[in-house]
Amino acid sequence: MGRFRPFGALISLARAQELVLAAAQPLEASESMELAAAAGRVLAAAVVADHDVPGFDRSAMDGYAVRAADVAGALPAEPARLALLEAVHAGHQPRSEVSAGSCIQIATGAPLPEGAEAVVKVEDTARDGDAVLVRVAVERGKHVVPQGEDMCAGDEVLSSGMVLTPARVGVLAALGLAQAQVYRRPRVMVLPTGTELVPPGRPLQAGQVYDSNAPALAPLVQQAGGVSERTPALGDELGVLEKALCAAAASSDIVVVTGGSSVGERDLLAPAMKRLGSIEFHGVAVKPGKPVLCGRLDGTLVLGLPGNPTSCLLTAWLFLRPALRQMARRPPDLRRWQTAKLTTAVRAVQGRDQLMLVRLEGTGDALRATPCYRGSGAIMSMALADGVVALPAGSGASTGERIEVELL
Incomplete structure (x- = not known):
């Protein structure tokens, strides 16, 4: 035996x-990881932008690219009249240059044409044949995303040790990177x-x-x-x-x-x-x-x-x-606690700290904690638990006592 x-x-x-x-x-x-599988991984090397993002001045609105001086005195009752040269869409280069008295129809994200200084929202305009009537004045840079506004070449945009969130994966993709070096x-x-x-x-x-x-x-x-x-x-x-x-x-x-x-x-x-x-x-x-x-x-x-x-x-x-x-070089867990009122007394354990699993019900000051420990061999004890209460050796807790519950 x-x-x-x-x-x-x-x-x-x-x-x-x-x-x-x-x-x-x-x-x-470390290892190289495709971006599709990189979320949640930890960067093993800093990421430095090798080019500006965006790489050109672009429109932030659907509207018309104009020179600020041409619409300086525009009012709803006295609109500025501009000749429409062409339309340019995202992903395409304008063929014309905006000169005095002219404009180019432009889509959100499209490159700002040469000569243009601002964009007038389509809502602030009206069409009159091949002309555009602009009813508001705009200053230089209005509704324009300048080159490098998001990221500038040479900037460290992500640091080693950062956890790759969806947004940070997006940063890598915006730089044209198909893979990330991760731990x-x-x-x-x-x-x-x-x-x-x-x-x-x-x-x-x-x-x-x-x-x-x-x-x-x-x-x-x-x-x-x-x-x-x-x-x-x-x-x-x-x-x-x-x-x-x-x-x-x-x-x-x-x-x-x-x-x-x-x-x-x-x-x-x-x-x-x-x-x-x-x-x-x-x-x-x-x-x-x-x-x-x-x-x-x-x-x-x-x-x-x-x-x-x-x-x-x-x-x-x-x-x-x-x-x-x-x-894995992840940051420590953000431990979270809530204060709740104990619904059932818990007896002290001598010689050992006690970790009491509890189920939480209610909200705010009415939050209640009910012990759900059914024994160490019962998986339902953990399945039902929302949190755990730590009681020092020799200490119990009484019904109605307010206790600190660490959330699981």
Whole structure:
């Protein structure tokens, strides 16, 4: 009969997060990415405009390109009469030059003709055969987008380290760039452990459960800026786990092991890491999430997360997500809190901080927080939760108490 291996001294949640971030160094490698797939990626090099945008003076309105002096005294009752030379559309060059007493019909975005100084909106004009009646005066530059107004040649328009938003992708496209140089995304290999695990889509046998952790971690990794792969569920054998750990460490930036990090006879991650690599910590003074392990194998960060679904996802949110964002060179999460009134008392937990999942209802001062934690093994605990309340060890909360809820 096997024996348990009790945890050693537990470390605080804050200290555990510090150690994980210290091990999650930002990646240096970069790659070239097509613009269509570049949104959300992080620029690895500054972008300097090699030409003006726009590259010519252009019209900001549909109307008529004129000389300011020709319409200086124009009024609705006494319009200026100008000879219409031609019409020019966006993407085409005007053939004529605007001279005294003349104008050119112009579309939004079309190049301003030679000799023209301003554009009169079509709404402020009337047609009279081949002539145009201008009913308002305009100053030089009116309704004209000057060359280089958006970007000037030689300007640094985007800096290294910027996250490519849709607008920043648009900047690259406006400069004629088809690709962006971006930092490589951290690679995460997920190793589910447990002989009881079955991938979704297959029939269950007696005593088996579907693996919900690996499918749930994949979008979390993606949202944090990483890319994930997974192995089939590993059996509870030390040799099998060690072989998988070595292979994953050789091809990944972070290895995530789900299950196998507690103290049972079949929780083999700690023994495997002691043999193969090093352990930064094993055991965190928090509920849920006590069995978290952090270590290194051949320079690769290894995170052991609890096998119970809620504990797994919550600890991934606490440890894996910020580590990935740092490695991907994304800015830290903007943490958001709301104050709500607790609907049900929460009892204190001795010796460990407590993270209470809550569902939020109502708005403003009437916002209510209802605990929805059904146990660390219930995935619905996380599925129903809008936020989490952190309670220090030995502290509970009473019904009606106003509490700070960090939004998930």
